[in-house]
Amino acid sequence: xxxxxxxxxxxxxxxxxxxxxxxxxxxxxxxxxxxxxxxxxxxxxxxxxxxxxxxxxxxxxxxxxxxxxxxxxxxxxxxxxxxxxxxxxxxxxxxxxxxxxxxxxxxxxxxxxxxxxxxxxxxxxxxxxxxxxxxxxxxxxxxxxxxxxxxxxxxxxxxxxxxxxxxxxxxxxxxxxxxxxxxxxxxxxxxxxxxxxxxxxxxxxxxxxxxxxxxxxxxxxxxxxxxxxxxxxxxx
Amino acid sequence: xxxxxxxxxxxxxxxxxxxxxxxxxxxxxxxxxxxxxxxxxxxxxxxxxxxxxxxxxxxxxxxxxxxxxxxxxxxxxxxxxxxxxxxxxxxxxxxxxxxxxxxxxxxxxxxxxxxxxxxxxxxxxxxxxxxxxxxxxxxxxxxxxxxxxxxxxxxxxxxxxxxxxxxxxxxxxxxxxxxxxxxxxxxxxxxxxxxxxxxxxxxxxxxxxxxxxxxxxxxxxxxxxxxxxxxxxxxx
Amino acid sequence: xxxxxxxxxxxxxxxxxxxxxxxxxxxxxxxxxxxxxxxxxxxxxxxxxxxxxxxxxxxxxxxxxxxxxxxxxxxxxxxxxxxxxxxxxxxxxxxxxxxxxxxxxxxxxxxxxxxxxxxxxxxxxxxxxxxxxxxxxxxxxxxxxxxxxxxxxxxxxxxxxxxxxxxxxxxxxxxxxxxxxxxxxxxxxxxxxxxxxxxxxxxxxxxxxxxxxxxxxxxxxxxxxxxxxx
Amino acid sequence: xxxxxxxxxxxxxxxxxxxxxxxxxxxxxxxxxxxxxxxxxxxxxxxxxxxxxxxxxxxxxxxxxxxxxxxxxxxxxxxxxxxxxxxxxxxxxxxxxxxxxxxxxxxxxxxxxxxxxxxxxxxxxxxxxxxxxxxxxxxxxxxxxxxxxxxxxxxxxxxxxxxxxxxxxxxxxxxxxxxxxxxxxxxxxxxxxxxxxxxxxxxxxxxxxxxxxxxxxxxxxxxxxxxxxx
Numbered sequence: 001x002x003x004x005x006x007x008x009x010x011x012x013x014x015x016x017x018x019x020x021x022x023x024x025x026x027x028x029x030x031x032x033x034x035x036x037x038x039x040x041x042x043x044x045x046x047x048x049x050x051x052x053x054x055x056x057x058x059x060x061x062x063x064x065x066x067x068x069x070x071x072x073x074x075x076x077x078x079x080x081x082x083x084x085x086x087x088x089x090x091x092x093x094x095x096x097x098x099x100x101x102x103x104x105x106x107x108x109x110x111x112x113x114x115x116x117x118x119x120x121x122x123x124x125x126x127x128x129x130x131x132x133x134x135x136x137x138x139x140x141x142x143x144x145x146x147x148x149x150x151x152x153x154x155x156x157x158x159x160x161x162x163x164x165x166x167x168x169x170x171x172x173x174x175x176x177x178x179x180x181x182x183x184x185x186x187x188x189x190x191x192x193x194x195x196x197x198x199x200x201x202x203x204x205x206x207x208x209x210x211x212x213x214x215x216x217x218x219x220x221x222x223x224x225x226x227x228x229x230x231x232x233x234x235x236x
Numbered sequence: 237x238x239x240x241x242x243x244x245x246x247x248x249x250x251x252x253x254x255x256x257x258x259x260x261x262x263x264x265x266x267x268x269x270x271x272x273x274x275x276x277x278x279x280x281x282x283x284x285x286x287x288x289x290x291x292x293x294x295x296x297x298x299x300x301x302x303x304x305x306x307x308x309x310x311x312x313x314x315x316x317x318x319x320x321x322x323x324x325x326x327x328x329x330x331x332x333x334x335x336x337x338x339x340x341x342x343x344x345x346x347x348x349x350x351x352x353x354x355x356x357x358x359x360x361x362x363x364x365x366x367x368x369x370x371x372x373x374x375x376x377x378x379x380x381x382x383x384x385x386x387x388x389x390x391x392x393x394x395x396x397x398x399x400x401x402x403x404x405x406x407x408x409x410x411x412x413x414x415x416x417x418x419x420x421x422x423x424x425x426x427x428x429x430x431x432x433x434x435x436x437x438x439x440x441x442x443x444x445x446x447x448x449x450x451x452x453x454x455x456x457x458x459x460x461x462x463x464x465x466x467x468x469x470x471x472x
Numbered sequence: 473x474x475x476x477x478x479x480x481x482x483x484x485x486x487x488x489x490x491x492x493x494x495x496x497x498x499x500x501x502x503x504x505x506x507x508x509x510x511x512x513x514x515x516x517x518x519x520x521x522x523x524x525x526x527x528x529x530x531x532x533x534x535x536x537x538x539x540x541x542x543x544x545x546x547x548x549x550x551x552x553x554x555x556x557x558x559x560x561x562x563x564x565x566x567x568x569x570x571x572x573x574x575x576x577x578x579x580x581x582x583x584x585x586x587x588x589x590x591x592x593x594x595x596x597x598x599x600x601x602x603x604x605x606x607x608x609x610x611x612x613x614x615x616x617x618x619x620x621x622x623x624x625x626x627x628x629x630x631x632x633x634x635x636x637x638x639x640x641x642x643x644x645x646x647x648x649x650x651x652x653x654x655x656x657x658x659x660x661x662x663x664x665x666x667x668x669x670x671x672x673x674x675x676x677x678x679x680x681x682x683x684x685x686x687x688x689x690x691x692x693x694x695x696x697x698x699x700x701x702x
Numbered sequence: 703x704x705x706x707x708x709x710x711x712x713x714x715x716x717x718x719x720x721x722x723x724x725x726x727x728x729x730x731x732x733x734x735x736x737x738x739x740x741x742x743x744x745x746x747x748x749x750x751x752x753x754x755x756x757x758x759x760x761x762x763x764x765x766x767x768x769x770x771x772x773x774x775x776x777x778x779x780x781x782x783x784x785x786x787x788x789x790x791x792x793x794x795x796x797x798x799x800x801x802x803x804x805x806x807x808x809x810x811x812x813x814x815x816x817x818x819x820x821x822x823x824x825x826x827x828x829x830x831x832x833x834x835x836x837x838x839x840x841x842x843x844x845x846x847x848x849x850x851x852x853x854x855x856x857x858x859x860x861x862x863x864x865x866x867x868x869x870x871x872x873x874x875x876x877x878x879x880x881x882x883x884x885x886x887x888x889x890x891x892x893x894x895x896x897x898x899x900x901x902x903x904x905x906x907x908x909x910x911x912x913x914x915x916x917x918x919x920x921x922x923x924x925x926x927x928x929x930x931x932x
Contacts, residue, residue, distance in 0.1 A: 023474035025683045045473045047683060051805060052729040052875050055681040069732060070876040076730035084637040084670045086678035087874055089881040089909075090729070090755075091587070091813040094806030098588025098826065099655060101683055122831070128793075128802055130780040136806030136826045140588050170829035259704035261913045281703045283913060287575060288499040288645050291911040305502060306646040312500035320867040320900045322908035323644055325651040325679070326499070326525075327583040327817075330576030334596065334818025335885060337913055358601070364563075364572055366550040372576030372596045376818050406599035584822065589810065590839070590846035593820030609820070609837075611850060616820035620841060641906070676871070677907050 005203070006150070006179035006196040007222065014039040014226040015194075016106055016147050016177045020046045024103035025096075027051065027137050030075035032147050033106040034060065038228030047082075049102060050074045051133040053093040056085025074133065094133065098140035105141035107134060109148045109176075110165045111158050114189035114210045116173040118144065119165035129166070138169035150178035150207050157209030159183065159190055180204050181217065188213060194220040241439070242386070242415035242432040243458065250275040250462040251430075252342055252383050252413045256282045260339035261332075263287065263373050266311040268383050269342040270296065274464030283318075285338060286310045287369040289329040292321025310369065330369065334376035341377035343370060345384045345412075346401045347394050350425035350446045352409040354380065355401030365402070374405035386414035386443050393445030395419065395426055416440050417453065424449060430456040476638050476688055477667070481511035484661050484689040488512065488626055491519040491544075495582070495627040495653035496534060499525050503646030504533045505630040505663040507691055512628075513540040521545040523582070523624060525575065525649060529555030543568055547622070549575035574602060577619050579652060585623035586655025594619050627657030631680070631688075634664035635671075638685025639678045647679065654684045662688035706868050706918055707897070711741035714891050714919040718742065718856055721749040721774075725812070725857040725883035726764060729755050733876035734763045735860040735893040737921055742858075743770040751775040753812070753854060755805065755879060759785035773798055777852070779805035804832060807849050809882060815853035816885025824849050857887030861910070861918075864894035865901075868915025869908045877909065884914045892918035 007015065009032070017039035020026055027049045028034060037059060040046045048057040051074050058080030060073060067078040088096070096102065111119040118138055122129030138144055151157055159176065175193075176183040181204060182194040190212040192204055201214035243251065245268070253275035256262055263285045264270060273295060276282045284293040287310050294316030296309060303314040324332070332338065347355040354374050358365030374380055387393055395412065411429075412419040417440060418430040426448040428440055437450040478484040485508055488494070494512075498504030512520075513536050520542050527546050528535030537543050538558040551559055551570055562568040573581070580592045593616035597603050607618040629650045632643035640662060642650055654660050667690035708714040715738055718724070724742075728734030742750075743766050750772050757776050758765030767773050768788040781789055781800055792798040803811065810822045823846035827833050837848040859880045862873035870892060872880055884890050897920035 049683075050875070052732070052878050054875050055683055056675075068874065070874040072730050072732050072875055081675055081874070084635060084639060084673075084682060086639060086673075086675045086681045087872075087877050088681065089877050090805070090809040090879045091882045094809050095583075095587035095655060096681075096683065098806060098824070099586045100588060100658075101655075117829075128781060128800060130782045131802055131804045131832070132780045133805040135804040135830065135832065136824075139825045139828075140806075167830045169826075285913075286645070288502070288648050290645050291913055292905075304644065306644040308500050308502050308645055317644070317905060320865060320869060320912060322869060322903075322905045322911045323642075323647050324911065325647050326575070326579040326649045327652045330579050331813070331817035331885060332911075332913065334576060334594070335816045336818060336888075337885075353599075364551060364570060366552045367572055367574045367602075368550045369575040371574040371600065371602065372594075375595045375598075376576075403600045405596075580817065580819065587810065588825065590823035590825065590841045590844065592814065592822050593848070593851075595818065595820065607839075609848070611820045614820065618823070618839070621823075644906070676874070 006199045009035060010226045011222040011224070012147060012177055012179060014222055015182065015220065016145055019145060020044060020104065025049055025101055027097060027102050027105040027141060029105065029107040029134065031108045033108060034075060036106055036147070039226065040229065042229055049096060051093055051097065051137065053088045053090060054081065054085065055088065056082040058082045094136050097133070097137045100142065102141040104143040104145055105137045106145045106147055107138065109146045109158065111160050111163050112146055112173050112176050113160050113163045114185070116171040116185040117163050118168045118173050119163045120168050122166040124165050134168050138172045143174040144172045146173055146176040148176065148178060150180045157207055159212065160209040180207065181220065183212065192217040194218050196220055242435045245271060246462045247458040247460065248383060248413055248415060250458055251418065251456065252381055255381060256280065256340065261285055261337055263333060263338050263341040263377060265341065265343040265370065267344045269344060270311060272342055272383065275462065276465065278465055285332060287329050287333065287373065289324045289326060290317065290321065291324065292318040294318045330372050333369070333373045336376070336378065338377040340379040340381055341373045342381045342383055343374065345382045345394065347396050347399050348382055348409050348412050349396050349399045350421070352407040352421040353399050354404045354409050355399045356404050358402040360401050370404050374408045379410040380408045382409055382412040384412065384414060386416045393443055395448065396445040416443065417456065419448065428453040430454050432456055476685060477636060478687055478689045481507040481663060481689050482514065484508065484687045485511050485515070487659055488517060490517050492625040493521045493523065495624040495657050496522055496524040497629050497648065497650035497653050498533065499645070499648040501532065503630045503642065503648050503650050505628040506533055508628040508661060508663045509533050509537060512542060513537060516540060517542050519544040521547065523547045523622065525549055526553055527551040527556045527559035529553055538562055538568065545569035545571070547571040547573060549573055549578050579649065581619055581622040582656045583652045584621035586652060589621055591618055591620040593617070622656070624657040625659065627653045627660045629654050629660060629662045631662050631664040633666045633668050633673060634662055634688045634690065635668050635673055635682065637670060638662070638682030638688060639673050640680035640685065641673060641677060642679055651680050654680045659686045660684055661686065664688055664690050666690060706915060707866060708917055708919045711737040711893060711919050712744065714738065714917045715741050715745070717889055718747060720747050722855040723751045723753065725854040725887050726752055726754040727859050727878065727880035727883050728763065729875070729878040731762065733860045733872065733878050733880050735858040736763055738858040738891060738893045739763050739767060742772060743767060746770060747772050749774040751777065753777045753852065755779055756783055757781040757786045757789035759783055768792055768798065775799035777801040777803060779803055779808050809879065811849055811852040812886045813882045814851035816882060819851055821848055821850040852886070854887040855889065857883040857890045859884050859890060859892045861892050861894040863896045863898050863903060864892055864918045864920065865898050865903055865912065867900060868892070868912030868918060869903050870910035870915065871903060871907055872909055881910050884910045889916045890914055891916065894918055894920050896920060
């Protein structure tokens with residue numbers, strides 16, 4: 001994360017949440033994306049899908065006596081079920097994901113390439129990695145929204161020309177949300193649509209490993225502090 | 237049907253029923269096979285599968301006020317559900333049929349070839365025919381038991397060298413039950429295992445369009461009259 | 473929240489257009505969305521490709537679509553039932569196209585469409601007329617046909633109960649093709665016998681999650697509308 | 703009627719043998735048949751290929767199988783969870799083989815095995831490491847991998863309730879892989895939280911029909927045994 005520059009984690013989560021429209025069915029990946037649901041607008045009913053077979057997953061809850069061991073998120077943490085929610089088995093859960101009924105998936109990433117290729121499961125040269133549901137969800141969701149830091153801890157760009165990491169899926173990413181702004185994947189590669197307050201276009205370009213079209217970007221105005229509708233109870 | 241020769245329809249149904257072992261899961265085709273269930277031995281629990289999603293189908297019932305329009309056999313006639321029965325959707329119903337959990341299927345046939353090929357869906361030269369579930373069930377069941385008349389109404393053999401009718405499935409038939417006897421499909425073709433009372437081996441060979449090994453056949457002794465456990469309420 | 477509820481079958485099908493591919497649930501008369509089909513007849517839609525187990529019996533359901541001249545093609549497993557009078561008549565006069573599909577293959581092709589798969593490898597139909605023109609593949613010495621996924625523009629579904637989110641349960645063997653068809657169409661329209669409130673259906677018992685349903689009408693009135701608890 | 707009931711987990715798994723392929727239900731700790739797994743550990747079976755979503759966490763479930771030296775290979779989607787300590791240790795020392803499968807592909811391969819299919823065509827994994835060595839097929843301009851069906855010799859299933867016929871219901875997200883694994887193994891062994899009588903489970907609510915179940919044990923006692931009505 002670029003220190004002291006751009007959006008806070010909560011502001012990033014808030015911004016992704018604004019993408020989610022009323023009645024959308026949305027899959028939330030483990031890690032940073034788990035911060036998004038509490039920021040969904042109060043006038044929008046978003047239905048969260050968890051790949052372990054929960055349709056209409058509610059927010060995560062703190063541990064304790066009221067925790068149900070049979071009601072866990074994909075990140076294996078206790079959650080609630082929303083009214084009207086239901087359960088399906090794993091094949092049916094991924095049928096939903098691949099079958100076109102996911103309006104969006106919010107995933108983390110190691111790298112995103114300018115053609116929409118996504119890498120988020122395995123480090124280069126590693127003997128193996130954990131795919132989980134990422135490949136199916138990335139391929140199946142109508143929109144793949146990536147929530148990630150703009151660069152690695154070492155300052156390496158994560159928006160890249162071509163993936164150096166093993167791919168999760170090809171040409172699937174719709175938009176990328178980082179602390180510096182919102183990036184659409186277009187025919188012409190990365191386009192900065194919104195820029196975070198206090199960030200300039202040069203910073204964005206300098207931190208990216210691919211061409212980024214920055215003219216035409218609007219200034220993002222997040223509430224500060226952002227107030228989630230529900231308390232964020234846990235951090236990934 | 238060869239008139240006045242060999243088993244009655246009820247005796248044929250009785251004989252097939254004797255094949256069914258305790259706890260077997262059995263699919264019953266439409267037509268003549270529907271006569272079989274009432275003859276299942278009282279000391280054997282046979283679970284009937286109906287391809288429209290009924291597991292544990294009970295006997296057919298007469299029409300009337302107590303008929304449930306949502307509980308029909310594959311032949312579209314009102315049935316009961318046995319205690320412990322359940323419902324699945326069509327994909328899961330055929331998953332069961334193809335997936336190896338059907339111990340037997342009892343089907344009718346136009347022709348059976350000595351290599352176990354089965355024809356039961358389309359007449360030669362016909363523009364089309366009704367497959368229904370026959371192809372899947374014939375391919376999926378562990379044992380395919382054919383219940384049919386030994387010859388056509390015109391006296392043409394139905395046990396044949398090679399199919400003249402369009403095939404339903406290749407090499408799937410286990411045994412054939414006709415009014416003349418019980419025929420196993422073996423490496424050496426048709427083998428007459430049991431012969432009906434009053435029938436001689438020459439008759440069997442004369443009525444068949446393929447070699448039938450008849451030596452070693454035992455005499456079948458059906459109860460006469462056969463008494464079904466449940467009244468046979470309808471005829472196909 | 474998306475408004476899925478419609479007052480009448482005619483309103484529920486308002487998005488349907490000519491030349492669509494349409495799934496129609498049901499096996500025999502169990503689970504056939506007869507009121508929706510009736511509405512399609514009334515709208516006199518043309519050139520529909522109907523995917524269903526049967527080609528209709530007597531005058532209700534798909535038979536009425538055929539008689540009204542709505543249907544250009546039928547994809548089914550059992551076209552020639554004795555009662556399929558309307559179909560036979562049109563088929564004999566070459567006024568309707570037919571694709572016959574083994575029933576289990578039909579079910580899997582629809583499910584594959586719903587699951588975002590390209591198709592399945594099935595042993596059903598190998599060595600038969602059904603195999604003509606289809607790729608054959610051998611796995612561990614056994615032959616399989618590649619059967620392609622099947623999706624529809626619209627699905628007409630008959631359910632027992634529906635809630636405002638579109639969650640469905642079915643009744644006995646009226647379940648049949650309905651749940652898989654609801655997964656595999658771009659726009660899913662439901663005719664339910666009864667509408668209930670959110671929360672009235674036990675999450676464990678729901679067969680078709682509401683996310684698959686786009687529009688519904690209830691043949692009977694709402695009998696209870698429980699308040700959604702947050 | 704086939705006697706499926708066993709008094710203890712150890713009796714329920716009595717048919718299991720070395721070098722089997724074994725499905726183990728569960729996701730995280732929800733729906734893991736921990737008592738059956740414990741019994742497998744006690745029997746010190748060897749050379750098992752375990753198919754499950756995870757490679758075990760901490761010391762329970764699959765982790766204990768790994769620590770006891772029962773496992774030759776793991777087929778799973780998520781091997782490197784932070785808590786997969788036992789797996790990491792063995793894998794780093796090359797004492798266990800691994801096949802990583804995308805989670806949805808794993809689910810479909812198992813379901814295909816249960817459905818008697820040879821495999822499915824999936825878009826998942828196209829253009830990635832997962833595609834290596836797998837046939838690619840194009841349908842309507844889109845690329846799909848042919849992924850082969852997966853069956854097991856034994857399935858270890860965790861259910862909520864079971865009846866003497868083996869009918870099962872599950873509880874919430876503990877359902878996960880259990881119903882599809884129960885369809886795709888030659889011998890299916892169930893650990894249920896509760897045994898109920900025939901007829902106590904509503905036919906509409908049964909998730910796994912008893913025909914799939916070969917053996918079960920109940921962790922708690924029979925609380926009711928209704929008489930089967932003819």
